[in-house]
Amino acid sequence: MPDYLSTVDTAAKWGLQKRRVAWFCEQGRVPGAYKVGSGWIIPADAERPADARIKTGKYVGTNTNRKKRREGENQDE
Numbered sequence: 001m002p003d004y005l006s007t008v009d010t011a012a013k014w015g016l017q018k019r020r021v022a023w024f025c026e027q028g029r030v031p032g033a034y035k036v037g038s039g040w041i042i043p044a045d046a047e048r049p050a051d052a053r054i055k056t057g058k059y060v061g062t063n064t065n066r067k068k069r070r071e072g073e074n075q076d077e
Helices: 007-014 018-026 064-076
Strands: 004-006 034-036 039-043
Touching: 004 007, 007 018, 007 039, 018 039
Parallel strands: none
Antiparallel strands: 004 039, 034 039
8 A cells, every 4th residue: 555645744755845746746747546425535655746937027828819909909099
């Protein structure tokens, strides 16, 4: 039987807040994690998922439709 850790123990191991670990579990990014009551049980040998947040300040897939709408509104004037 594999060893499991709580979100608090996993957060300490990965250097994250327990809420961030729970979020990874909710998103299905931690293989083998499952919910018990209101908490999560995570395999002790689980790898920390990569942080996919944008850190450069540049947003991917900007809303070009909004720009087109603004240009269309200016043409009516």
